[in-house]
Amino acid sequence: AQSVTQLGSHVSxxxxxxxxxxxxxxxxxxxxLFWYVQYPNQGLQLLLKYTTGATLVKGINGFEAEFKKxxxxxxxxxxxxxxxxxxxxxxxxxxxxxxxxxxxxxxGTQLTVLP
Amino acid sequence: xxxxxxxxxxxxxxAGRRMTLRCTxxxxxxxxxxxxxxxxxxxxxxxYSNTAGTTGKGEVPDGYxxxxxxxxxxxxxxxSAVPSQTSVYFCASRIKGDAGELFFGEGSRLxxx
Numbered sequence: 406a407q408s409v410t411q412l413g414s415h416v417s418x419x420x421x422x423x424x425x426x427x428x429x430x431x432x433x434x435x436x437x438l439f440w441y442v443q444y445p446n447q448g449l450q451l452l453l454k455y456t457t458g459a460t461l462v463k464g465i466n467g468f469e470a471e472f473k474k475x476x477x478x479x480x481x482x483x484x485x486x487x488x489x490x491x492x493x494x495x496x497x498x499x500x501x502x503x504x505x506x507x508x509x510x511x512x513g514t515q516l517t518v519l520p
Numbered sequence: 521x522x523x524x525x526x527x528x529x530x531x532x533x534x535a536g537r538r539m540t541l542r543c544t545x546x547x548x549x550x551x552x553x554x555x556x557x558x559x560x561x562x563x564x565x566x567x568y569s570n571t572a573g574t575t576g577k578g579e580v581p582d583g584y585x586x587x588x589x590x591x592x593x594x595x596x597x598x599x600s601a602v603p604s605q606t607s608v609y610f611c612a613s614r615i616k617g618d619a620g621e622l623f624f625g626e627g628s629r630l631x632x633x
Binding site for chain 2: 439441448451507512
């Protein structure tokens with residue numbers, strides 16, 4: 406079984422400050438990892454994903470995440486927050502093996518950017 | 521415009537009524553999914569279909585049914601709606617491949633009174 410834990414259901418940062426959204430997972434095998442973003446009244450869209458290879462993954466809108474196997478983490482960062490980054494962010498994991506291979510989502514982190 | 525279309529965008533429904541949420545995609549993706557989104561719980565998988573003609577149960581399938589007669593359409597039916605099914609429902613499809621990303625519709629907000 407796989408699971409995802411997002412620490413902090415709400416995170417507030419000032420515009421221009423570092424954004425750090427935390428994600429830890431549990432999986433019996435090294436998984437595929439994803440971050441999705443949801444803007445108000447919209448569906449989710451992919452920010453970035455890790456499958457294999459380089460553990461630092463760059464995504465859209467200046468976001469990046471680092472896969473740390475020893476810490477079972479995949480934290481999302483952005484050096485300088487912008488007002489347009491205000492949204493809900495979801496971490497997700499999929500096992501690369503098994504019959505179902507369904508995505509399991511975390512409970513989400515609402516990011517507020519303060520002027 | 522390519523993507524996933526969901527209908528209706530919003531619906532208020534009396535308990536006990538039957539309701540079908542429609543989902544259509546034009547990307548020819550094989551896999552399709554239905555999720556429900558509830559505050560503090562993230563997205564939970566209701567049902568999925570890996571290819572036309574096949575369906576499977578997700579994490580929270582009770583009270584819901586799906587069909588997949590063709591590649592493009594994946595309707596979700598509530599046979600007899602209950603208030604606990606009040607939620608926002610998202611349909612999604614997936615690019616071929618294990619690491620393929622999901623593409624989401626804009627959601628259907630359902631309120632069961």
